[in-house]
Amino acid sequence: MKAKTGRLKLTNLTKEFGNGSDRVIAVNNLNLTIEPGEFVTLLGPSGCGKTTALRMVAGFENPTKGSVQLDGVDLGSLSPDKRPMGMVFQSYALFPHMSVYENISYGLKVQKMSKTKIREAVGELLDSMSLEHLANRAPNQISGGQQQRVALARAMVVRPKVLLFDEPLSNLDAKLRAQMRIEIRSIQRKMGITSIFVTHDQDEAMSLSDRIVVMRNAVVEQVGTPDEIYRKPNSVFVADFIGRSNFIKVESVKAGKVGTAKIVVVGKELEVAAHEKAIASSEPVLLLRPESVQVYAAKKASSTGVGQGKVKNVIFYGPHVEYTLTTNQGEITAVVSDPTFEEIVHIGEMAEFTFSPERAWLLPSDAEHNQEIH
């Protein structure tokens, strides 16, 4: 049951703090449309403006410029309590003086819903989130994961058109975080509520989102599905921020077929997928994800080998082996899946690395993509 409402449109959304020489631009011209029921993550390092953007959507901050529209209606400077949104806070912000039940029913009580209806709605939610046995506990008498779930229930019980998440999982341990991700996603899918999720954790962004908005220095670097962001990042920054990367210097570039380029790497000519600006770039770089790199012992000559390097480090993880090679192109990390015992190259030995060109991605250098404000 996908909701038909909840289309969020951010236009030229800008926020400046301070004035004069203290002026800081927190969010610069953010444009984004989020479809009803879509789950979008704002991802970026701390201070990139993702939280400020979220707070403008919530109404906690007034934009300096630009607008937030919900289903075609400009929210203007409407105060948060008048916006049909729910929010889950980093600190959960559970009311410490209220029980779990009181916390969850708060929003309904504010709406002056009758007590019986509140009991019904909250009961149902408590049940579906397996919180019913905690109803009468105080927030500090339940675990972090449970608090998280209560916060989610509290935000959802009012049936908001938009759910906002401000790094809600950052206080949980890794295992719980993974579990909560699944839970949040499945509940959000079930309810079909448009969601914006702010995080600096790429795994979280990848696993939760329909689309990811990568931000840096108040600006959007890239918007795309997790796959796009991972496979075809717009910039070295995005590539580096999401997942692990090897960047290899390219010796020459020529345009290839649409969306590809002919490049020379380590003296070898390859045709690879390329960013549209990469060909015009003076110093394009080739992105290779470690899992796309194959490593063999050097003696086993191979026609597809791209280059050679000395094995600096080998870590055996069981399902895969991770190599660090010292090559003329710098250090290259490779993750090789399920190698046989004989295939493993040892520290100090020479190895040959290779990759299939369709797994590589040619990027423009960052300096040309984006004026950095360091």
Added chain:
Amino acid sequence: MASNRKNAKFDIFTKIALIFVIAIIILLVLLPLANIFKFAMDPGGRVIFTDLPKSLVDQEIVKNTLKLGLTVGTLGTLLGFFLAYTQTRIEFKGKRILHVINLIPIISPPFALATAVIVLFGRSGLITRDLLGLRPTLYGYPGLVIVLTLSFFPVAYMNLLGMMKSLDPALDEAGSILGANRWKIFKSITVPLLIPGIAGSFLLLFIESIADLANPLIIGGGYTVLASRAYISINGDYNIPGAAGYSLLLLIPALLVFLIQRFWSQRNSVISVTGKPTGRINPIKSGPIKYLLLTITWFVSILIAVVYLTVIMGSFASIIGVNNALTLEHFRYVLSGFGGDSVKTTVILALIATPIAGMVGMLIAWLVIRRVKQGSQILDFLGMLGIAVPGTVIGIGYAITYNDAVRIAGYTIIPQLSGGGAILGGAIVIVMVYVIRSSPAGQRSGIASLQQIDPSIDEASASLGASGFRTFRLVTLPLIRGAFLTGLMYAFAHAMTTLSPIIFLVTADTPIMTQKILAEADQGRYGNSFAFCVILIVIVLTVMGLINLAVRGRKTTSYKPLAMVQ
């Protein structure tokens, strides 16, 4: 396991510290209280209790006392709440200055206000008569309420300001995003969360105001309260059992209220705020509420500023409002000869008492939080008695306990400590009073900061072979240094401004400024009284400034952006 751990903790230093602290508490509070109790059980004291059901006058005094405490507690807390709320929730110019002005009453003798308020707002007040053409009668209940409220509200203000600042702004935001408007958030979130602070402030102000002696003596008029009644009993009628009886009558509500407050704050401590605040407080930007709050804040701050300006001007005027000729006569009088002696003596005794009070407070805090498992609550309570027992009661208790040598089975255990005939001219009891009245502040701040420090740090030190003493000196003290110095600052201010107990204990060798101020005010020489106040405030500010410099100079503080704090 638990007993092992406890044994490990009770090393020799802990034992010594514990014995020392308990001895201090016995000598400085329990023994005087026991004597109050003993005298109150004499026929002359008992009669006050047995006659209470039929003595309309005594009933009236009890009623007066409670009424005063309740009014001042309520008004002072409300005022503190409004001002703290304005400070945290409204952006306006002059915020810092108003904050500082609100704190002035803490560092000045409370009755400095009384005379200035009469000068300004009395029947012939500079403001009431000359500006407004009014003739209000301040002597009695109304004057006491005004003066005590203005004197004590900063305590509530500080308490609540601290709490409001540590409230997670995200709670407001959570309420807001759930559809609650500002008023609803205020009602259902802010106020309930501040209830422990509100209750705590109210009870503290209640105790302070029923314990105050100087103001009822100066502007009480016909409004007799238990403190002034006990004073007249002992100093007018030389009726020690009677005074002890009234003291006990005063002690009962004070202790009761103190116990309630402790019980309350413990029960509610589950509500303590965890983690660092996130989000940002959304300031009130418009609307009548903003202007109402700003009006109250400015009104109160201007009132305080005017009152203290009057104190300063009054110290330079011949008779302010009557003969405004400028003169340095008051300062000459106050600083020369006997007045100067009192300044010297007071500062020296306060400076002696301050570090002792600080150490006692920190030791108790450390024992309560880190060492003593069983009975730590009792130790904490006993340590706080110095502030829970009204000053008047402490003073009378000291006077009847230490005016003679304390003997057990004919052996002198403690020589005479109070009165001019005592060793050091009675200076020891005054230091004792300063210590016991000031150490609770250090104890509280020590406990607060120790609670935030992981006990494993202590254990780490112990596991490295450090003795209890070394752990306390090298690990605990440096960690709570900030709290310690803040405690010292308040201890000094408290010592310098304390009067109620001192009035019973001054001797020819120990002239004390607050007592001189009261004497000058009582004899109608406001100019001298104001000059003394000005000097006292300057001294307190200077010493606090020096301590503050010491704190800033060495403490490593993490930078907090203003937006996060407020």
Added chain:
Amino acid sequence: MKKIKLISVGAVSALVLSLVAAFIAPANAATDFKGAACALEGSVKTIGGVTYLCSRVNESLVYGEGRKLSGTLNVLCGAQELWCSTMTTAFQKKTGITTKFVRLSAGEGLTRLIASKNNPEFDIWHGGPNDTYIAGRIAGVLDTYKSPNRAMLIPAHQDADGYWTGVYTGALGFCSNTNELKRLGLRAPTSWADLLNSKLKGNIMMAHPGTSGTAYTALYTQVIRLGSENAAIDYMKLLNKNVLSYTRSGAGPTGPLGRGEVAVGLVFSHDCTAAKLLGNPVVVSFPSEGTGYEVGAVGLVKGAKNSLAAKAYIDFALSAEAQNLGPDKAQSFQVLTNSNAKANRNMVNLKKLALVKYDVEAAGTAAAALKKRFDAEVALTSSAK
């Protein structure tokens, strides 16, 4: 080596000699000055560390027995603070004896004396009405000392046994704020009955008889004037309706009075005069039915730690020289008891006033009980009124 020995022996013997000399010298001085002629009767002088009193012997003025004073002197002072510091400073300057004081109102002072009876903290009680001294004698906190300077005082101003000796006298008066009187449409009160005028409701201030000697004098004046304690208490009950506040010290009402907080204060007239001279708009008047008066006294505390210096202090306090300091240096215009002391135009002329026959002995004897009665029947009812 020998040299050092010699030097040290020399040094030690020099030290011993100088110490001996220091001890012998004043003794010599004493023999030197006893009986020597002096100029001002009653004056106290310290010569060579010994204090002498100049007194009249067979029509000639000579120094009496010298007192070698040492240690410090603690004075319980019952008059105005400035007066107390002037007197004690002068004595200290004169004799070199460190002299400290605590100012306490009469009742408070008596309480302190009683409280420290076993180990007296004071040597001298100076200032404050003599009826309190009588109460002190009854309580057993005073000792006798008959200073030669008593010769310069009339008998009424001294206790026959020497428990107290008068240093000044003063009459109770009505101190009125002229502006307030005008506002109320009243003239300065001239009788005790005038104080009961309902227009003065909440417009009178006086001290509390429990703590203040002034107020006790006022209270006992009613006993004498009206004939009985009951009548006095009844009058005070009526007066209580007009009293705004009872202060701790006798002069306490002058401050609020000067400001116009109240219209009339019941104080000793000299306190009113002092307030007037400071610039307060006040005027003194006296009751036609007769007013009460005090003899401010000085007395030796029983068991005084430094009774030798205390006696010298009493000699000094009774001298014209010391008494003149009051009007000259301390804005205190009580009538002085020493016949040689100067008169001052700010002093009241007691001979022109209608005075009650104040029986100070009876007043002192009745003090403890009457003060309690006042407290219970008058002052405390004000909170219930």
